Amino acid sequence: MTGGLARCARKTYGxxxxxxxxxxxxxxxxxxxxxxxxxxxxxxxxLATPVPTCPGWxxxxxxxxxxxxxxxxxxxRLTGPPSEEQTAEQVARYKGRPMTQTLAxxxxxxxxxxxxxxxxxxxxxxxxxxxxxxxxxxxxGQPGARDTDAVRRMGGWLLERLRTPVPVRVTVEDAxxxxxxxxxxxxxxxxxxxxxxxxxxxxxxxxxxRFEAFRWRMGRRSREQLAALDWSGDPAxxxxxLVVFGPARTNIxx
Numbered sequence: 001m002t003g004g005l006a007r008c009a010r011k012t013y014g015x016x017x018x019x020x021x022x023x024x025x026x027x028x029x030x031x032x033x034x035x036x037x038x039x040x041x042x043x044x045x046x047l048a049t050p051v052p053t054c055p056g057w058x059x060x061x062x063x064x065x066x067x068x069x070x071x072x073x074x075x076x077r078l079t080g081p082p083s084e085e086q087t088a089e090q091v092a093r094y095k096g097r098p099m100t101q102t103l104a105x106x107x108x109x110x111x112x113x114x115x116x117x118x119x120x121x122x123x124x125x126x127x128x129x130x131x132x133x134x135x136x137x138x139x140x141g142q143p144g145a146r147d148t149d150a151v152r153r154m155g156g157w158l159l160e161r162l163r164t165p166v167p168v169r170v171t172v173e174d175a176x177x178x179x180x181x182x183x184x185x186x187x188x189x190x191x192x193x194x195x196x197x198x199x200x201x202x203x204x205x206x207x208x209x210r211f212e213a214f215r216w217r218m219g220r221r222s223r224e225q226l227a228a229l230d231w232s233g234d235p236a237x238x239x240x241x242l243v244v245f246g247p248a249r250t251n252i253x254x
Contacts, residue, residue: 021119021121027154036107038136039063039099040099042059042099051136052250052252060102062135062136065132067103068090071106074116134146134220137254138253147211151210151211154214155172155211156172159172159177162242163180165241166181167203168203168205170208172213204237206230216229216247219243220254221251222251227239
């Protein structure tokens with residue numbers, strides 16, 4: 001399931017060899033519990049805050065989407081990525097619903113949903129909830145949870161699937177990833193134990209963090225912001241290949 005997940009485009013990913021399906025439920029649960037605790041303390045004005053990374057959505061709409069994904073999956077209304085129309089219907093369905101009710105329904109359905117994402121190996125569900133936690137935090141001006149297991153591991157998972165037309169080395173706090181063109185349709189990125197190793201010497205380097213990589217891979221940075229990252233050279237050749245979807249229409253400041 002991706003589609004409307006993580007707002008707001010249809011995209012699927014391959015399975016990861018270094019992220020076990022059994023890892024997904026605790027990653028999802030920890031993020032969900034932290035996000036529901038944050039949202040439960042918001043008043044109506046805060047819930048009505050626009051979310052810049054999800055154009056047209058309010059904080060309450062983002063939570064509605066997350067709760068509706070669980071509801072729809074358990075009701076067998078979702079058998080794959082939700083379409084743009086399904087995502088819009090989810091938000092519309094929850095309009096006017098008290099947030100306490102939305103959170104209660106999400107909490108009640110989550111354990112069974114976690115079993116599903118483990119059984120079918122759906123890391124996108126973790127990407128979705130972790131992305132939207134940061135979307136909401138950014139909208140509210142309440143940064144946090146940037147070094148969680150979900151952000152770190154899914155940031156790495158996304159970097160492993162980075163595919164670029166020229167070789168690129170991405171350096172984060174504790175690892176390097178080498179990306180480039182791949183004839184089999186999958187990313188040629190892989191963790192690299194040191195400079196000069198891997199699939200050949202990259203022609204372009206990028207120094208970033210797992211959090212930033214998680215955000216820009218998921219389209220939470222504008223093209224201008226992508227170009228302004230810490231590149232070793234001209235990134236023009238790769239800018240349009242960095243994001244799963246996007247980039248953001250405007251600069252995102254978090």
